[in-house]
Amino acid sequence: MEFLKENWIFAEVDLNKVNPITYQLITKMNQISELPVTVVLVEGSSESLEEDIKEYGPDKIITIKNDQLVQGNDLEMTNALDTLIEKTGRPNSFVFAATVVGRSLAPRLQARLRTGLTADCLDLHFEDDGTLVQTKPSYGDNIMCEIVVPNHRPQMATVRSNVFEAKKLNNPMTKVINITNLKVVQDKQLTISSKPLPQESAESITEANRIVAIGRGDKTEENLTNAKRLADKLHAVIGVTRPLTDLEEFDINDQIGQSGQSVSPDILINLGISGAVQYTAGISNAKTIVSANTDKDAPIFKHSDYYYVGNAEEFSKALEKALQ
Numbered sequence: 001m002e003f004l005k006e007n008w009i010f011a012e013v014d015l016n017k018v019n020p021i022t023y024q025l026i027t028k029m030n031q032i033s034e035l036p037v038t039v040v041l042v043e044g045s046s047e048s049l050e051e052d053i054k055e056y057g058p059d060k061i062i063t064i065k066n067d068q069l070v071q072g073n074d075l076e077m078t079n080a081l082d083t084l085i086e087k088t089g090r091p092n093s094f095v096f097a098a099t100v101v102g103r104s105l106a107p108r109l110q111a112r113l114r115t116g117l118t119a120d121c122l123d124l125h126f127e128d129d130g131t132l133v134q135t136k137p138s139y140g141d142n143i144m145c146e147i148v149v150p151n152h153r154p155q156m157a158t159v160r161s162n163v164f165e166a167k168k169l170n171n172p173m174t175k176v177i178n179i180t181n182l183k184v185v186q187d188k189q190l191t192i193s194s195k196p197l198p199q200e201s202a203e204s205i206t207e208a209n210r211i212v213a214i215g216r217g218d219k220t221e222e223n224l225t226n227a228k229r230l231a232d233k234l235h236a237v238i239g240v241t242r243p244l245t246d247l248e249e250f251d252i253n254d255q256i257g258q259s260g261q262s263v264s265p266d267i268l269i270n271l272g273i274s275g276a277v278q279y280t281a282g283i284s285n286a287k288t289i290v291s292a293n294t295d296k297d298a299p300i301f302k303h304s305d306y307y308y309v310g311n312a313e314e315f316s317k318a319l320e321k322a323l324q
């Protein structure tokens with residue numbers, strides 16, 4: 001099979017909008033790649049999301065316009081990407097978002113291509129010979145390890161949201177290549193019976209500018225109500241630590257950390273959170289961190305710009321009052 005001197009990014013599209021992590025990946029690739037940066041976009045025949053992607057200045061956008069694929073399942077998308085690579089040749093690298101979609105597609109494609117994949121990377125760089133060095137946390141996030149795939153192409157990785165910043169870039173040379181005749185092999189093993197939409201009002205913690213995060217130390221019903229009132233006042237979104245996902249109202253989409261979401265708000269307020277490494281792995285890009293904890297030695301304080309030693313309930317009530 002032919003090899004392509006390009007580095008590829010899979011454009012993730014959710015509800016007809018490009019997921020912002022795609023822009024973060026383009027910006028990072030533009031910074032580190034000597035080879036042309038190509039974005040692979042799958043969209044409906046009447047859509048033109050490539051116009052949004054162009055604003056971030058990749059060298060090339062391969063647009064696969066196919067209504068069947070957009071409605072299809074991950075196995076069909078894997079078939080399509082596999083077929084695309086068979087036609088074009090294997091790129092030097094192919095990077096996906098570490099989202100539910102990327103975490104499903106990337107390993108399926110990796111197995112088809114019999115190459116290597118590093119999941120959940122926090123950093124990427126290239127060596128002079130085009131080797132992609134993929135940095136990811138290991139052993140409960142206590143060490144960072146660098147992984148390379150020296151002998152196989154493409155070098156594949158999934159990357160967590162919000163670890164890189166997206167910056168618009170004017171690149172008048174961006175080429176758009178439309179592919180309308182890619183054969184889509186239907187997959188009968190998986191049937192999508194419905195696609196429930198998320199509630200329209202729910203802003204996700206990965207995109208929020210302000211987050212009030214609640215931990216086990218602030219878990220009582222009354223404290224939760226206080227924290228939610230504070231979040232309302234601040235126009236903030238509620239995030240939680242893992243123990244709180246045992247409650248019916250929270251799930252992994254609300255959970256911050258290694259096995260949840262990475263966040264990058266302007267302000268993050270931690271209420272009754274100890275600061276376990278698995279939690280702090282998700283907050284390294286928060287700009288200002290404020291924490292309240294009764295334990296003066298709580299590890300979360302080492303990650304905080306401001307902190308209050310004492311009761312989280314008292315703290316949130318006092319802050320709420322100050323905001324009146």
Ligand SMILES: Cc1cc2nc3c(=O)[nH]c(=O)nc-3n(C[C@H](O)[C@H](O)[C@H](O)COP(=O)(O)OP(=O)(O)OC[C@H]3O[C@@H](n4cnc5c(N)ncnc54)[C@H](O)[C@@H]3O)c2cc1C
Nearest residue numbers: 215216217241242257258259260272273274278293294312
């Ligand atoms: C593989 C793996 C992945 C994981 N992934 C994640 C993840 O993505 N996200 C995550 O959050 N966790 C994750 N965890 C769990 C993680 O190790 C911790 O157990 C968890 O983060 C602890 O949550 P917490 O801080 O709410 O609770 P605790 O560690 O129990 O801390 C509660 C804190 O509240 C303080 N406190 C008690 N009462 C009050 C009060 N009245 N006012 C103020 N402070 C008070 C205490 O001093 C304490 O510091 C993972 C674990 C593993 C093994």
